[in-house]
Amino acid sequence: MRQAFFLLCAVFATELHPVQAQPAIRVEPPDPAYTGTLQSQTADAVIRNYLHAWDSLRAAFAQNRTTSLDQDFVGTAKEKLAATIRQQAALGFGTEYHDRAHNIKIVFASPEGLSVELEDDVDYEVQLLGSNKPTSKLNRKARYFVVLTPTETRWRVRVFQAEHD
Amino acid sequence: MKLTQPFAPAFFLLVLASLAAQQPDRGFPSAIEAGSAFSIELHGSGQANLYIFGPNQVLQRTIQLGGATYFPAGSLYNAGHYSFLVDAGSQSQSGEFDVVPVSEPSELSFLAKPSRLPVNLRGGITGAIYVFDRYRNLIIVPEAARFELSSQTGNKQTRSVPTHDGAVWIAMDSTAQQGVDKFLAQVGGISSLRIIRQVPGEPCGIKMKARASGARVQLITDPVRDCNGNLVPDGTIVTFTETSGGTESTADVPLKQGFAQIEMPSRAGATISVASGTVLGNQIRWEQ
Numbered sequence: 001m002r003q004a005f006f007l008l009c010a011v012f013a014t015e016l017h018p019v020q021a022q023p024a025i026r027v028e029p030p031d032p033a034y035t036g037t038l039q040s041q042t043a044d045a046v047i048r049n050y051l052h053a054w055d056s057l058r059a060a061f062a063q064n065r066t067t068s069l070d071q072d073f074v075g076t077a078k079e080k081l082a083a084t085i086r087q088q089a090a091l092g093f094g095t096e097y098h099d100r101a102h103n104i105k106i107v108f109a110s111p112e113g114l115s116v117e118l119e120d121d122v123d124y125e126v127q128l129l130g131s132n133k134p135t136s137k138l139n140r141k142a143r144y145f146v147v148l149t150p151t152e153t154r155w156r157v158r159v160f161q162a163e164h165d
Numbered sequence: 166m167k168l169t170q171p172f173a174p175a176f177f178l179l180v181l182a183s184l185a186a187q188q189p190d191r192g193f194p195s196a197i198e199a200g201s202a203f204s205i206e207l208h209g210s211g212q213a214n215l216y217i218f219g220p221n222q223v224l225q226r227t228i229q230l231g232g233a234t235y236f237p238a239g240s241l242y243n244a245g246h247y248s249f250l251v252d253a254g255s256q257s258q259s260g261e262f263d264v265v266p267v268s269e270p271s272e273l274s275f276l277a278k279p280s281r282l283p284v285n286l287r288g289g290i291t292g293a294i295y296v297f298d299r300y301r302n303l304i305i306v307p308e309a310a311r312f313e314l315s316s317q318t319g320n321k322q323t324r325s326v327p328t329h330d331g332a333v334w335i336a337m338d339s340t341a342q343q344g345v346d347k348f349l350a351q352v353g354g355i356s357s358l359r360i361i362r363q364v365p366g367e368p369c370g371i372k373m374k375a376r377a378s379g380a381r382v383q384l385i386t387d388p389v390r391d392c393n394g395n396l397v398p399d400g401t402i403v404t405f406t407e408t409s410g411g412t413e414s415t416a417d418v419p420l421k422q423g424f425a426q427i428e429m430p431s432r433a434g435a436t437i438s439v440a441s442g443t444v445l446g447n448q449i450r451w452e453q
Contacts, residue, residue, distance in 0.1 A: 110293035112278035
């Protein structure tokens, strides 16, 4: 009986939060002229933490919850994203971002190991939530320029900026 | 399908209307410089809600379709890729555009390492910069960056390199003279300064003298210098070793004003040597 109850809860939870399809990830080799002797383990950690930042961003913007940014964003990026979330909450709407594909390339690594910049051609959907009527999802392609810096346990996004791809 | 004459104009009007409906971005700039004023003009009639949204900023305005809507300077200032949605009841329009950084640099993020290093080290000093506009947007387009390392004696090293995706790094050599150097990064009219302290390198060689001092032998080095003639800093450890009859005595002595000195037991036939780090000095056989 108890197992059935948990099973029902699990099914219900899945209905409430349908599992998002995982984005397709493609990583291009970095250009040594700009990235020097960046270790592959470092590059892997940077990309892993960056992709996790997209999950945090999605949750933060859909629920208008700035604290969801804390783990993965820092400095200017965090300030700007948090300000946007406060703006949209004040205006009474949210935005849902769903990244479908990433094409990532590390384009710069500072020699003292204190920052890494990557370019990411992202395919994503964005939808306005909570306006007067349901809106359709908009498909977007943008090139993100992202600077990450190391903190105690992980790389965090310090600059998060896009232009049309 | 062949159109009959009376239907042809109506058909072309329909095509034109259809094309217009597929081009809702008309009247919306494709790129806006951060912080600048702009205006939009969207087709249609009546009032509508305009939503502009991107991760770095959102806006909402009630606009009049078919007329110009003016956005004053400072309305959109965070660079990024934005979507817009016009909600006009039964019909809506959407599109996308960019807010691009201001082309004039306003701020440099300058990381210089290390703050202290030995003289004459090739590529020992590195500097990395990121270039931002006045709204803390990363300026992606290439900018000419200039680095200058100047010593107290007036020696200068300069390098000019273009930024790549808003960033650039450089490696420079520490000079032969100890002292405080200024490391300057400059882009446009913006500059940022860091201080680099160059300290003497490892001792180039050590030479000591010995003289009797009662029942002991007094040992004193010549001034200890690096290979560029700079005095090795006080506190650097010099080790004296006395070996006699199978026993060995050592004494670690810090340099003081360039010298190290100590008294050790006087043992006839003893061999005394001096060293600092990996540098081995002269050896003396003490016969008194």
